[in-house]
Amino acid sequence: MKILLSNDDGIHSAGLWILANHLNQVDSVTIVAPDREQSATGTSVTLRHPLRISKVASQLDGVECWATEGLPGDAVILGLEHVLEKPVDLVVSGINNGPNVGDDVLISGTVGAALQAYLRNVPAIAISTFNIESTNHETPARLAAIIAADIASGRLTGDIFLNINTPDIPLDRIKGVRLCHLAHKTHIDTVKEGHDGRREFYWLVRSKLDFEAEAGTDIKAIEQNCISVTELHTNLFRKPPIATLEILCNEWFHTLKEDR
Template identity: 35%
Template sequence: MKILLSNDDGYQAPGLVALHAALRDLADVEVIAPEHNNSAKSNALTLHSPLSVHGAANGFRYVNGTPADCVHIALTGLLEQPPDLVVSGINNGANMGDDTIYSGTVGAAMEGYLFGIPAIAFSLVDKGWANLDAAAAKARELVQGILAGGLDPNRPFLLNVNVPNRALADIGPFEVCRLGRRHAAEKVIAQASPHGDTLYWIGGAGLPKDGADGTDFHATAQGRVSVTPLHVDLTEHAKLPDWTERVRRFAPTR
């Protein structure tokens, strides 16, 4: 069994190191991660500049690109054979609700899923790496259970997993749930540069808007590990008939 491990916090991040230590006796684990922090890079690929791959002293390899770059080049030429599972994380902070659209952690896992490989993204709910050992243990528990159940190469999956920052004994069971929603992000922060130019910093994420029972926000607030199956079809299927009729009114087919 072979696992490709990546992240978005960079190859030296404590979350990546802890996840590798937790999984390395379950499979042949290959680490290919970004050189620097690439949070909120989503699925971005680097198309207009070359990428280079270097080896670290601990055996990890790192790329001067995005999380999706790392997985993409691993699957299209860097690895001699494709992995059975792609795992991303452990991220320094939550990837719940609307966060998943922006997340580089999820983006790395999704890149594997787009290639037809089962993939899992792991995140800690609160930043700062508190109780990282417990999160790594829960990640191992889930991966080990999935591997024991067998992986069907014809049925890839994409899971988004968030672990509350608690001691292992205080973490509840896994809960399969849907994504919640956040309120709009906070206002942009404007600052003056030493040269008089106005600089802008993206504001913080909004507070939960939909954190009802059954969402990832609710599960983690109760101390449980949220497990959310994702897919990449953004089509609003329920609205297809409505939009077909609306478009036909001003652009009738001939």
């Protein structure tokens, strides 16, 4: 199994390397990630100027690592089309510090990176923790490795594009792994005005709306101390989920607990 790992927090992100360590126990991992933090870049790709890519020192034996100019989507495209020989069996994007739930998936660089794999018929996973200052990366990293193993063994098949969010709590407080749909109308961008002494400027601020999350949504799962698993697709309307996915969510939770 050949795994490509990327993110939107940059090549030096702690979550990236913890994730690489766990996935490397499943099979061969190569990292191609942005050379700097690139959050909230969504599905953007670079089309109007060239990109450079350079091999960098790896923190893990046996894991090759490349840093790219450009955006998270660029990194995955370069990884799939240039760095790695085909076929690649799985692309994982993360671990992102901060949630990618509800409407956030539309601007998430973490999800945008995974999307480029999905568009090329490569199974894709975007994985995040719910706290922007989280240091609790072991649980999402272990879960990603469990899912990767199920893909490698053929237990999870189909048109795979998963968005996963883990609450920022110890594993013994997590109540389950729940298959969810995206919450809707969760955030709105507002404008703050300022002045730098010479001219006015405007700062876009993403604000969380005060609302009650609906049952079955990713946000409600997090509120109830569960890991949310949401199946994404390029059709913005919902479609029937992978038939075995809800069963696998329950199994993944039990495996997480057993592996402690």
